[in-house]
Amino acid sequence: MNILIEITLGILILAMFLTFVRLVRGPSLPARVVALDMMGSLSVGIIAVYAVATQQPIFLDVAIVLALIGFLGTVAFAYYVEKGELPWPKA
Amino acid sequence: MAEGISLILLLLGAVFMLLAAIGMVRMPDVLTRMHSSTKSATLGVGLIMLGVALAFSDFDIGVRALAIVIFTFSTTPVSAHMIARAAYLSGVPLWEGTLSDEMRGRYDPDTHTLSGKVQSD
Amino acid sequence: MEIILAFVIGGLFAAGIYMLLRRSLLKLLIGLSLMSHGTNLLIFTVARLTRGRAPVISMNESVLEPPFADPIPQALILTAIVISFGVTAFALALAFRAYRSVGTDDLDQMQTTDA
Amino acid sequence: MSPFFLNIVLALSWGALTGNFQPSNLLTGFVLGYGALFVIRRALEPSDYFVKVWQVIRFVLFFLWELLLANLRVAYDVLTPGFHMQPRVIGIPLAARTDAEIMALTYFINLTPGSVVLDISSDRSVMFVHVMYAPDADAMRREIKQGGERRILRLLRGTKIKKG
Amino acid sequence: MFGGFNPAPGEGESMILALAVVSVLGLAFAAPWLVRRAGNGAGWILAILPAAVTLYLISLLPLAAEGQPAAFSIPWSPELGLFFSFRADGLGLLFALLISGVGTLVVIYAGGYLRGNPDLEKFYAWLLVFMGSMLGLALAENMLLLFMFWELTSISSYMLIGFEHERETARAAAQQAFLITAGGGLVLLAGLLLLGQAGGTLEFSTLLKQDDVIRASPFYLPAVVLILLAAFTKSAQFPFHFWLPNAMEAPTPVSTYLHSATMVKAGVYLLARLGPALNGTDLWLYGVGGIGAATMLLGGYLALQQTDLKRLLAYSTVSALGMLTLLIGLGSPHALQAAVVLLLAHGLYKGALFLVAGALDHETGTRDIMQLGGLFPVMKLTAIGAGLAALSMAGLPPLFGFISKEMSYEVALEFGPWITGAVIFAGLSFVFVAGVTGMGPFWGERKQTTRSPHETPPSMWAGILILATLSLLFGIFPAIISAPLISPAASAAIGEPTDLTLALWHGVNPAFLLSIATVAVGTGLFAARQPLRSGLLRLVWPWGPSFLYDRALGAFNVLARELTRLFQSGYLRYYIMTLMVVATGLVGFTLFTRDGWDFPRGVTDIRFYEVALGALILAAALVATIVQSRLAAVASLGVVGYGVSLIYILYGAPDLAMTQFLIESLTVILFVLAFYHLPQFTQLSSRRSRVRDIGIALLAGGLMTALVLSATGVLFYPSISDYFVENALPLGHGRNIVNVILVDFRAFDTMGEITVLGIAAIGVYVLLKLSAASKSDKTGDAE
């Protein structure tokens, strides 16, 4: 685990924090959704870097899965943000 | 040698992602924020995956890294589009610095249609 | 690192329990989810952490040399995650139906069945 | 027998010849096959298969370049204190008709930072795009139409002679 | 530890003895069917078996007389010391004869008394259950068997007292009787078990041989106290006497049979049975004797002021029971003989008088002695029976009652003035009651009553006359029963064989003079009953035990309601709060006070980015609790999930991470789906409760941290995972060990897991569909 890799991981985690800040502060919901999506791709990054760090290609499978399903959450949110009103009147 | 390049690529990718995150925080409104984050994040992942492919210098790993890149490149625009459209239509305020907004008032919420009469050329 | 994770687990449990004690039905569900994260992390941490080496025998080697993560808690947590997912999904449907029949998500209104 | 199919057959036969079907080996078979077909391209019925491949490569290069450039611009903007962007929502009259073409265009616009497709009008005549650096709306419109749309349409339409 | 209770003596050959008891119980189950068949004649038919049992018991008398009592024993549950064993010795036979004899008459009497009542079949069923269990109680050799029948009599008496269950008072009286007697029963169980531990056996015959061992053992005091309590509740002794008068709600045959002749005497019988083993200490003397005397006086006094026939008889029965207890308490052989005689005599005359009261009630519709008078010309036979029984109760010479009073007075004189005074007062009240119940209604001027009285049907007056003539017969020729019945019973009660010859005439001695004087004063009292009743007898002690019983019952109900409202508040968060406080308190206390706490050792080094990740998770969890918008909460929950998955990655668990990511995204989507249709978060709870909740949550979280820290500090045994690692490839043919464990080594878990998912799917489908369907169903297809 040479120093360079650690710095990269540090940067990525820092990016995670920043995204988290946006997620917390994000005035509107779409802002939070974007942050969550960003988190997804950041995680892919972290996993990939870690895979290299530990010379374990097995982690890449996780990255593949995450890359694919990460955006599902975002699309779900988007669908609902746009929908706005309730599908049927409140009980 | 390949080791060195891959480390640098990883670092570069990480930096780009950091930029995306900073963009995420600094940008005034949702749409501009989205630009910086989704695009550069995708680039970041691309670079990291390149670094990974180089680091392992094994064909299978390379294919997997390529797969990740392809997936990211194919899913991010879709999610970007969805979010942008949703944000815009749900009335998220644009940055006051936006010069013009030709889509304003064209969306009819109940029939979900967007009138498309041609403007200039 | 177990020390840090111990505090993370404690934090998760605390947040989960705090949410459980709230009057809203939805916060209850979030609390349950937080607590199950805490529990899974607990099982993972208590069974000794080893950094990096996944318990997977890669293609070229036939036996796994020592410093690898303990596979059993991972199997347990996997089962636990899936089970708690099933239960959470049911709890969500139940919360939805309860809200429809009671009209509010305030748990204090739901005491007709008690003495 | 479209040349592309022929090329695949050649690659597979190469694999069979060399006895290992490792993907890397197949790739070399494919390149060799492409070279062979290129030499005898006149014998086959005319198709722009060969022109096409070259076009794809050039387009990918253009795209990557465009991506890098835009990223740098955004990066610059993000790092410097003030905001330099002039965001705008502009409507671009569409020449692209089929779903495939519109999708390709949307992908291209979305992926090059600085522009995000907001929506397409119900009658598919106009595409609304939010752009970051667009001091002049019409200039931006032209740039996207010329840069992105022309290339994509040429790429997609060029090969399908049958389609109008 | 079961060696202590050696089984009963071997010679359990007379099967018929057990059959006697079981057959009566069997008849009880057949009764409803029989009654439906027999109609009005049911009383006579059902009486056949009890009569047969009486005759069989009489045939056993000679055996008991020469000390070889018929016995029977089969093991029921030897490990628990319970044997289905009977032994018909003198005392048991005397009591059993009383039960079956009076029982036969009551069965016949009930046929007439309850003719046409729709619930007659239920009445007979429970009456026969009672008779069977009383017989069992009388003849039981095993103490636990005695306890079994003891409780059965309680439940049958509940059913019989509450016969007219439409009436609220009857139900309340039945409940009161059952609670007190059954409560006494359970106390008896504890007493008997302690006695068993002291004496080393649960069989009466062997137990009574170790009386000195028992007296010396530490269990003696608690055992005696408990047994006394039980006997006092059953035999309506002083603090627990109030249930007997209230039990008069029962129909008269029940009052006759249960609440004068047999059930209430069970306690006295038990004391007599255990006397040889337990008496001789002053605890016994003052405990039994003292309470007996008190009850005798109280019962006698209260009897004087009653106007209802049955309550009057009830209080005088309480007094008679007090006298019996007093005699047993005194414990001398002479006293025990007097007790045995009084037992028989009281059974006869009190039974008859109760039947008379029933006849009067049946004919005239009222039991108030003020409205009864001059009925002799109309109900001659009943009057004669009543007269004889009253004379026997008053203790006039030719009757058997005189002999028993004579003996009681002789015993009283032996024990000094106080006892004599008390017994005399009781005698006075007996005479008074005899006059009021036996003579009052039939002489004097005729009063108007609701129903025009005429002679009772034969089934009713038969019982009265038989009992009355028996009192007369035994009075004139006491020899008939003294040898075969009374002396074996007395010797059983005393512990060693004694022969007792009864004689009507003991010559003129102080006891005789006293009894004549009591009769005289008694008749004087009877004559002056009007002014007596209006004047002196007005004062009554309002805060008696009955008042305490009602208070206790009311208080218990109020306490129960308050406690339940406090605990079972209906607020889910209070439930979870108690749960958390208990769990944290219990586990925390154990961890820290029993030195479970330990500092972690051999932990991996700390990397800054992992700390950052941990901090991110904590921050996200914190945000999830604080943020107002629910979808933001879901998003931060998603972040927690991602963080945890990354930790799984960092520590080498790819499969886990993949599953966690998948599940996390799915959960986020589900939460969004569900939360969209649910209302916004609103700040509901007050600040104070929020601070309290934070406190509890932090405590629980802290405890978990402590547990994890101390668990990582200690490694007792190496994990068994090495086996899995070695055999995953060769045996499991898989490279990913975690997967191999899941699908092969621990596949059973995965099967369960999939079942849970399947059920959850059904559950969600049911919850969503059924709601929609039920709406449409209400209007849609009917049931």
Next chain:
Amino acid sequence: MNVLLLLPIIIPMLTGILTLFFRYALHTQRLVSLMGTVALLVASIALVFDVRRNGIQAAQMGGWPAPYGIPLVADLFGAVMVLLAGIVGMAVAAYALVSIDRQREQFGYHPLYHFLLMGVCGAFLTGDLFNLYVWFEVMLMASFVLMALGGDRGQMEGAIKYVALNLVSSAMFLSALGLLYGMAGTLNMADLAQKFSVNPPSQSPGLVTAVAMLFMVAFGIKAAVFPLFFWLPASYHTPPAAVSALFAGLLTKVGVYALIRVFTLIFLQDTGYTHSLLLAVAALTMVSGVVGAAAQNEFRRVLSFLIISHIGYMIMGLGLFTPLALAGAVFYTAHHIIAKTNLFLVSGVVERLGGTPELKKLGGLYRAHPILALLFLVPSMSLVGIPPLSGFFAKLSLVRAGLETQQYVLVAIALGVSILTLFSMLKLWAEAFWKPGMLSEVDTLPFGLNVRAWLYPIAFLAGLTVLIGLGAGPLFRFALQAGEQLMNPSIYIQAVMGGGP
């Protein structure tokens, strides 16, 4: 591989799956369901005889050597519990045929019923702690859905409380499991027992006791002991009678089974502390249950509180920790399962005939249905401990065990609580049966059956209560063997670790 061990799990699963297919063919569903329960009963009887004849049966799932695979173990106690599950399963299934409405049957009542039985039998038979957690979850999940099946408001509220508290308990169970694995490195109960008993952990023994406490709380919630029982009275009276009868009979008993299994096999290091705590909990549970029952005025709420009170007796048996006491606990569990399920079935009929669960409005059943009255008397008086019914022997054995270990206060409480139980039972009897009251006109039941069809399962269970009472000799000897087996774990360990294919 002794197949008898596997049958009690496989049969309910197959029946559950089969009934799932015939969603709209109700008659077939009912037939298959009943056949399933009969098969389960037969299998459990065979298992009991097998275990009785040749000792504890153990089988390793998948044939993996002892501590590594998941073992299925049937000792006498486990076999008896499976038998009881079979008995109650059949009785309630027969009762449900006439009492469950058509709509619930179309929405998967029978499959859920059998999955619950599968979970219960799995929990009784498994020899691995994590597998016990999985079976707990199967059982709980099925019970959650059964509780919410029908969807009216009362059910929803009850279900929420039931689900919330049970999920918290499962989370605690899981954490305790994690800690235990962290310390002992294995989850196989026999292996754990061996490791903890052979050379008990030297440093920080308190940690093992702390984890034991966590187990006690987790199982305590499921067994509804004091102060963790609040979910039971809030939720047991909301679902239909058949469902709450099944819950009353089996669910809490699985918690008790788990407590007994764990505290006689694994946590034996600090019995002075843990088991005296159990005694205190037992006493408090007894009292709080019966006090709660006295304050209720609905038929099934009284019964729910009484469940809690009687759980106290079983925990008392465990707390006393002598062979006789454990035999008493086993016997009491058996007696209570049958009697309590029966009472809930009776409450279903009473509510059906009286039209309402409130005691104030009920009445007149003694005259109208004397057979029902008698069938109510048998289980209720058995629970009070009136001889010669099974309750008496259960209480007798516990009182004797208590006296032998000088726990006089506890024995006094046990007897006192019996009286208060009697008080509640008499309240039920006086209000519902003796008090004159109007009877709802519904005498004909769904599918045209009259009340008699409802009484067959009740009569069956009442008969069992009486038979257990009369046959107490041999049965208690059987319970004593089970008690002895529980008292020295080495037999269990030898059967699982030593033998086993």
